[in-house]
Amino acid sequence: MSWLVGTDIGGTFTDIVAVHSGTGDTRTAKVPSRPDAPVDAMLDAIAAIGLQPGDVTRFVHGTTRVTNAIVQDRLPPIALIATAGFEDVLEIGRYRRRDLYNLDIPPKAPPLVPHERCYGLTERLDHHGHVMLAPSEAELGRMVAWVAASGVTSVAVSLLHAYANPAHERLIGERLRRIVPYVSLSHEVNPEAREYERASSTTINAAAMPIAAGYLSELEQRLPLGPGLQVFHSAGGMVSTATAKERPIVMAMSGPAAGVAASVQIARSLGLPRVLTFDMGGTTTDVCLIVDGDAAMTDTRMTGDRPLRQPMLAVHSIGAGGGSIVQQGAGGLSVGPQSAGVEPGPACYGRGGMRATITDANAILGYLDPDAVLGGTVGKGIRVDVAKAHAVVAPIAAVLGLDVVDTALGIIQVANATMARALRRVTVERGVDGRDCALLAFGGGGPMHAAGLADIYGLSDIVIPAASSAFSALGCLTADQSFVQQQTVRLPLAGLCQATLSAHIEALRTTTTAPLLASGSGVGAIRISYVAMMRYEAQSDTTAVPFNLPLDAAALHADFQALHLQLFGYATGEPCVIEGLRVEARVPSSTCIVMTGGGEGHAPQLRRCSFAGARDVETAILSRETLAGIVNGPAIIADAWSTVVVPPGWQAVAEPEGHLRMVRRPA
């Protein structure tokens, strides 16, 4: 038996998708997550699709475990070694506060490492990496004694300008590794300039190391697949558990990134030049832009109050999802970011939710099947109670002087306006007009809201992928192996020193290919791509410009000028600088999956649903598994896990690969 398995471990559910490498058979399931026993939950998921651990040859998982630990501040104590005089780097931060007009907010988050566990080491480099003051033996000895006395098991080292010269950090690392099991060096974790962001990333890594090591080691023991055991990372690929243990922050966005990675494959296979992903879950919605088959990348993201900097897919999250609570204030009506969460959840789930949510509005409009049991497993299922949704929306309707159905339609419209703002943001950042994009909708709520969102934003092409609700798990399954590193180099483009550049590139190639080689990939299978982070001399922000080797400085300059013009509307003749280099090593996946309709479907039914401009109309409820030909809205297309709303004026058609395509009905 030879099954390849992908799982996405969310806060509520663990999705699993498996494919048989010989026959191409697929199996999927959804089981409750178990934050207290993550490895048990993974084995439960394998059992839920009728497999034994011995049947599995490759197991890739994405998880929110590391992110949750950071956001909820459930991190073990660590120590920080910084340059003397700069040991308060975390506490100082960047000065900016979150809210302009409201003082009634929590104070700035305390530093991840408290003052008494920060050590100022006497040493100094300048920004070229030249040594101004080397650490003395006596000083190193004092530092080691201090760490030993502190009792921590994990230490972060983040020295000033270490991105330009790692020598001092290496020296310290050698000493520390003799006395503590976990050491994170900033020039390895995030070799980029700006001391606060680098120190923050390095300390988060150090704090996550014991957590990651704990559960990944358990997983290695109970599911001994060797190199077949992989973890999905934030940059849209997978790495071995060994690498993830060393660099746990790569898992920070693994779940959302997996959904985007699966979207990239669909964008490529359908030949869609521009795609916006729309992953609407229970509490958050994630969006990402894909242009010409590549997902947008970013390098910094806030986790709670703390910046985490590393190359990752530019997934933009907003705090609005199916469980978001509808709020009514004098400023108007809004949804989120407060959420009914998993418990109690939307009122219509009948678990004690007393406040109106987006899901309740969808229930009132007839989009949810009152007979279906959500979250399938026996005894845990949820049945939608439309009357309970009416009960919580009615008071809002009364205040507005509207009836409940119009109010529900309005709530959906406001929710979609909130989502549209997220789409706007990710496209503006890239100088793309979002209306030219196809909308790729997945997650529990994506297919339900896609057409309404398209209407409000002016999009005209929607793709609902096969297995849309277990899409992140699918992304894990079809993932490439990859590793990315970004490094500050600050090389002026005029008179570019090729030798220095080559040395940087060689070092980055070594860093990025090492994890893949260790997982058994052959050198020949690894593809490497190069991006220069370019800026004009007087700029500080950079623009990512891809290039090939050998580097042609004139071509790079021309590409930068063209891209800058496209993004910002102008280009100038000023000198340019290569501020940083981003190198990605990737082993393309050969796993290709066609999700065949597993279920048997059901005969078309009718239900009364309401849409903008068409209230209470008889609507066909179709089974996605048996869908054929063109379906004109109004219609609801449902499978076991998700609901696609096709409003009047839209039509849906099933594509051969199992995807649904929705466009406006020709007039």
Add this chain to the structure above:
Amino acid sequence: MTVIQTAALLDPFIVEVIRHGLSAAAEEMSLVLMRSARSPLLREAGDLSSTITDASGGLVAQGRDIPVHLGAMAYTIRELLKVHPLERFVPGDALIYNLGALGGNHLNDVKVVRPVFVDGVIVAFTLSLAHWPDVGGSWPGSYLATATDTFQEAIRIPPVPIASAAGVNQAVLEMIKVNVRDPVSAEGDLLGQIAATACAERRIQDLCRVYGTDIFLRTIERLHDLSEAEMREAIIGLPDGVFEGEDSLDGDGAGAAGPRIHVRITIAGDEAIFDLSGCCDRLPNFCNTTPFIAASAIIYAARLLSGRDMQQNAGALRPLTIITRPGSVCEPGWDAPVAAGNHETSMRIVDAVIRSMEHVVPHRLAAGGPTTSGLLAFAEPMPGGGWRLLYEVHGGGEGARHDRDGSPATRVHMTNTSNTPTEMLEATYALRVERQAIRRGSGGSGLHRGGDGVVRAYRVLAPKMLLTTCVERMVAPPYGLQGGDVGKTFQIALERNGQVSALPGKANLFLFKGDLVTITTCGGGGYGVAG
């Protein structure tokens, strides 16, 4: 594009959807400018703001930017329209100006404004403000501590077209470039501002197309009304009465009581009058404000007192009356220098309001904090005649509140710009940061402690540099509330050839290689009596 069918004529959902669209467009302007601007002040520190107004110049939506800008921008277009009426605009126009008299704050804050035409009619304006690191004048950085009039401060730009449908007006651009010390940055920043206003223009035109111009215009009115109702309700929640509060500027730093900043607040029913007539007379330096800066401070403070989250727009201002006295520091005449008053005196007005309400709504307030820009501006002469400018602001300890300690190392109230990371600073400027640390124990004690300030030390590596200091809270310390202790004050020290001397908070001076400038920032005041 799809036209949304609206069942009701102006249902609350359309209002909310258009509100989202407008706020997103304003935020998008800031994003466009921050991404494309040239100077670190905009890109790293974010010293810029974006707003959208209605056709009469009333504020409709704003980005999440800098309150001192945003408050003044509520007047910037309204005042412009008095000298440049609606009928003089044509589609594609963008005007540039920085005059204090036209709803301005200080000359460094350069505005670009663009009318938004739909079917030949102006439905809105988009406005981008950016703090340029230099706008000419007597001293690099355009902060002249001893300025006696505004003509010494910087180039004064009246409203002139910087772009039209035909493109950028090169003549005006050249005129400006030859008058500033960093023309490359100025041009980059300006092009970014023009792009930002054009971007928001398209978004507003889209909203009008989708929902109908009529619905759009009525929605704006509705948003004004909603915010007005919210503000009136908030004022009703405050007790009627007259409340007075004051604070002082540092003055000459010689220890004598500094210039007085005073406010007299009259709450009557659902209206509030903020009378600043009790403030000192016009100052013989750059700490004066325009009436718009003063109003900006009041708008911010009123929002604090309201304790409510509301769409900040012209409607929210309707219940407020703001009075300034001609000849005072807040209405000194249009020839007065105002570079520092923009962020120093405005902050002191906020402090005066907070102190006036100490016993009325203490739970909504915070004790005194770093209500100053804490500015050190370094200028290095470059070969060939140009200057390299570093405009570095410094946060301090936030004042404590009724339920918590103040945060360390932060910006408060009217400003919200960032520091420049040491690793970026050293790579760009002939300076070395020798230390950046929390100033432990600098927050005032109390039931809740004030936050701690910071210490940052700069070593000069260039043969010669110019330094501008613009720092308050060196004499008058951040106050405590409800019995809390004051925070420690700001200090600036210059170490030269082993000799340490104190520097004044408002000065222009020369630095030489090897000098060490150390700024020690204030702690926040405490709240309540320690148990």
